[in-house]
Structure formats: C-alpha cells, structure tokens
Amino acid sequence: MNAGPERVELPGGKIGVLLFQAKNQDWASAISAQTGDFVLSISTSARDIFVQARKEFLHLQTRCETIFVASFGEGAMAALSIAQEFGDEVSGLILIEPVITSDERALRKNYQQVSENLDLIEHPLLLMYSIGETGEEFSQAQEIAENVSSAYIREIVLNDQMTSTTVEETILFMKEVEFGFWPATNEVDDDTELIDAEFESIVAGLSLDQASPSNFLDNLDLPDPDEHFIEPNPALAPIHDRTKRNAIFAMIGGPIYALAAGVTGFNPLGVEPWPGVLAFFGGLAFFLYSLRDDYTDEDGAIL
Structure with missing residues (x-):
C-alpha cells in the first residue's frame, strides 16, 4: 500500500472536479479535455485518505469557484465525507460504482461515521452503477439513494464500466447543475415559504385543540346573531281594530x-x-x- 495518495492535477477553468478514483485516469483526462475544467484526481489507496481528501478539497477551493466531487468504487466514502463536512460548498456529487464497505480495519470507524450520516447529503446526486451478477453493487447504490436527503437524484444503470457513458452523463449533470436545472436544496423559494406559512395558519385555525376558545370549530357552536326564532304565544292576542x-x-x-x-x-x-x-x-x-x-x-x- 502506498504511503501517500497518488495525485494527478489537470489545470482548467473556474469549475473544479475532485475525483477519488481507483487507478482510473482515463475518466479524469476525458472530463478535463471535453470541458476544460480543473480536475484534481487522487488515489483511494492511502490509509489517510479522509485526511488527504479534506486537504485537497481546501486546495481546490483556492483555484475554483464551483466544485463537484466525484468518485469510483471505494472512493465513494471519501466523496461522501467531503459532502457531509462542507455542505453547500459542494455543488454536486457524482458516484460511479460506489462501494461503502471496507475490509480495512483502520478505515471501519470512518466508514461507519459516514454511513450513519448519509442524511446530511442534500446535494444534487448522480449515481451510476451496474447490476452485476451478485447485485451487491446495486444494493450499495440503493442504500445511498434511500438514505441521503437529496431532493434531486439521477440514477444511471451501466451495462459495463464504459468510460464514454460515465463521462457523457457526468458532463450533462454538471451543466444542468451549473445552469440551475438542479437547484441546491438549501435555496428555498420565497413563494414556497409563504405557502407553507399560510397553510400552517389555516391548520391552526381549524385546530381541534379545546384549549383554544376562539378557533373555527368552536365558533360553529355559537348562536348566529342574525338568525332568531320567536317562539309562538299560544294565547290569542286581543284585536284592537x-x-x-x-x-x-x-x-x-x-x-x-x-x-x-x-x-x-x-x-x-x-x-x-x-x-x-x-x-x-x-x-x-x-x-x-x-x-x-x-x-x-x-x-x-x-x-
């Protein structure tokens, strides 16, 4: 096992991609060549991958205005940890054939912590995976999709690990996020807040709580001042005319x-x-x- 992560930096524009990969430089080169984006690729073979991932993300922030985090295989856990820690500083998350288990005893604690906090992931998410013979890769991808809090998730089933397919889907995803087709979940529309407030007000008015004496249901029991019933007098009234x-x-x-x-x-x-x-x-x-x-x-x- 390498003492430190293998690091490849492909300079580019104001959009950066931090890639956690398992010896897959073709993908990084294709993204950089077709988009002109800054791609920083590090290997996932180091024991201190989580520490190194944070360091490289901070470095990429000094070079780029928008950052996407991507991963192949076991790099998914490092990518997820960055998204959990930096929140909306990550524009989008791209997981290709994600693996969220490890046999490395030294990494089990980190893996467990990331797995238990998947609900912190609120970013636009692109999941690409193959079904496989055992279905294990599919089940791990589904575990991620079912536990994250992302409102926007795109799942792509791969026939195989074709670099061209993953590159095309990644570029499309990044452009959609960049142009606002996949807005960040923390950007709540003002109209939505207003509608929610009005709905809560209506619900409060219709409350069945008897502690509130002035709600709508209580007012139904009060007599209507505009409607009166005069009880007839059985005695005959005198005729004055x-x-x-x-x-x-x-x-x-x-x-x-x-x-x-x-x-x-x-x-x-x-x-x-x-x-x-x-x-x-x-x-x-x-x-x-x-x-x-x-x-x-x-x-x-x-x-």
Missing part, C-alpha cells in the same frame, strides 16, 4: 242566525236565513280588506 272585531262578529253571528232560522223557523225579518248568510260573507270581505295593509311595503307597492 274595531273594523276587524265587527267583521269577526259578523262571520260568527251570521252562520248562527242562518242555522237558527233554518232549524227553528226563527224568521223575524221575513227573509228566512239570508241575513245570516249575507252577514257572514260581508264580515269575511271586510276582514280580508282590513288585512290589505299587511301586504304592502313602505312605498305602497303590493308585495
């Missing part, structure tokens, strides 16, 4: 007179029951006429 009183008297007395004239032969006027009949209909007509004002409004129009 003299015309109505006379009309009612005629409607009552008329039938009694007609009945008495027809049954008993009572006929003081000589016209038999007709006075009673006329009194009834006359009283009814006067009574209805007296109610006419109740069906008019203030301007006299009939409703």
